[in-house]
Amino acid sequence: MADLRVVIADDNSVVRSGLQQVLGAVGDIELVGVAANGQEAIDLVEELKPDVVLLDVRMPVMSGVEAARHISPHAAVVMLTHSEEHETIASAVQNGARGYVVYSELDVEYLSGALKSVAAGATLMSPTAMTAMMSHSPAAVTSVAEHDHVVETQPVRGNSPFGLSGREAQIMELIADGLPNKEIAQQLFLSEKTVKNHTNRIFSKMGVGSRAEAVSVWFRSQLDM
Structure with a gap:
């Protein structure tokens, strides 16, 4: 089976470096592109045709939420961010994001399998995102659950x-x-x-x-x- 081709976009160089290290340690994921804003992510998607794009929410030039609207018809989009605002989560999903994961709830042990599920059509939601969607738009969650396989990530482990x-x-x-x-x-x-x-x-x-x-x-x- 071919490696999952992934593009990441985050305006923070420290976070980009950390994500590169994490994805580089996963044997069946190929990081094919790195962007610092939403527009760069769109350009990389057009050029590289990745399977999954990981987007931060707040970035200069173009936000990840806006970029998701342009990218989602061509690749599976997962928002990977520390932003927990209900309206932001709802906007990202409305713009085609198939996943929303808050960093503090990122379970990297299952990241490869989760991203593959998203690429195959599943929806990936961390607990905070799922709760926000339920409170902001229960009908939207019901609609997603009826048509998609929903993968809910687990919170970060307690042992430090x-x-x-x-x-x-x-x-x-x-x-x-x-x-x-x-x-x-x-x-x-x-x-x-x-x-x-x-x-x-x-x-x-x-x-x-x-x-x-x-x-x-x-x-x-x-x-x-």
Whole structure:
């Protein structure tokens, strides 16, 4: 069976690097293109004819939600993002996305099988996305369930690798989502200095020296859990 051909699009270089590492570790997935915005993703789809496209929601030039409208007739689209807004999830699905996965609920162990199911016509929803769809538009979920096989991902496992505390693991997940220290601090109601101190301890425990390396190691660790 031929490898699944995948294009990824995210405007955050750290997240792109982490995704490249994860997909590169999966033997039956071929990463054929990397984009930094929605328009670049559209151009790559026209050129490379991938099976699946992983899109971030918020990107410059053109958002992932808007890009999904252009890409979905030609390739299966999965939104891979930290955005949990109900309206955004509904808009992505209305624009043809066949999947919506929140990073903190990404189960990389089953990523290959899940993406293959999407390429074959299934719908992939992480728990947050499914809940949002149910509350925003129950009829839409019912319609999808009647016509498609719905694959619901499982939340990230509770045991933290590298001996991270619960707070450190929470911060590392947000780092992997591509958030800078300032946004992490705002989201967790911490000072930016506290987040920086946590980040230094996280990097020490993980044996890494940069955010890009930390994201790559973190994603790979999920494969081994």
